[in-house]
Amino acid sequence: MGDLKRLTPIEAAHQFINNHFPNCQGALLAGSVVRGEATETSDLDIVIFDKRLGSSYRESLIDYGWAIEVFAHNLDSYKHFFEMDYKSAKPSMQRMVSEGIILKDAGIIDSLKKEALAILNNGPEEWSVDTINIKRYFITDALDDFIGCTKPAEELFIANTLAELLSEFVLRTNRHWIGTSKWLIRSLKDYDEEFANQFFEAFNSFYKTGVKTKIINLSEYVLEPLGGKLFDGFSLGKD
Template identity: 75%
Template structure:
């Protein structure tokens, strides 16, 4: 089958697979104008008669399609859990989604999503920052001391996640993984994001570690720098 245009494919999809749904949104990269040759369609479905939410994958109308299916309350659990982990996937989909079908309630759900996104994640406590400093320091020490190239590669991967999380969360921003790791950094500070990418690109190409080390030191410095001596976790006193 020829590949239909995204909105037309999405409309035909819900007519075929969810004809009795009460609301539907098309979200994802096609809505943001970021689609690639391998992009799929993310479609949020609302059905008042469902007992619980589920996710299902399809190939139809020339597209890979991910359906996120909810009743009129189940989405709230995903809003909450996404915000607690600071990765607001479902609120973002609802917020950006193009309405395909609506029986009068989609606008209110979109408002919920927008309010959560604007509010941002829960602020890290001083104790959380202290713990994150320690684990970032620990990974950095492993990175500095490692001479096994195969091990270095995966320590670097961990450092990338830890650095981006620390920078974004200490600044009250949402975080991301995979391609969203860089996108969230760019949304926050494009200059820093470029330095971050360049440092890791240099390491993966040449093995040069110093620029990654400098970035870790830079992001930790305002919070007291590296932390090892005196750190404890779970210690109790009689």
């Protein structure tokens, strides 16, 4: 369809529900179009709750001029995804439900939103001391590889690994949700915007110049409150 005929996100979502899930008990429009962060390639994330479904499923399609991602659940199966996202500390399902604009509601959405918000507000499970030490060790290992590496191609991908490890470590040790891809920096900003800017500057500087100093300093800064780098004496799986 041409852009002039493209429906608004709300119009397209309502038509989709009316045509494909007219008897569902609840439906939400979520994602970037709801948060005001939509780009030219953004799709519509539509969450369905239909008691007739045997199990949850995800489906992608193009309709009404939009790419549409459907997340379909019955009135119980969504709980598995709440639990799975809680354990991974990446609460995508909880975010969709809590932020979603109501498209249809047979009296179930309010309780679902409260359930999602309660999980989001409580934060992820606290890491144990053993888990923190394991993460310290793997950050130390990657950092030492990064410092000693002299091959630009390898340095690039070690830096990528460090970005994921460091962001996870900062967020989880402070009981905040984590993210990957674009949600990595978004999660850091939700935690501490000033730190997120420092994080971005450290990696952006390396990618532009090849100078490692800011990433090394950032890594040591992140590790220091929890005991610093860890190598000597570390053991995993030994009786």
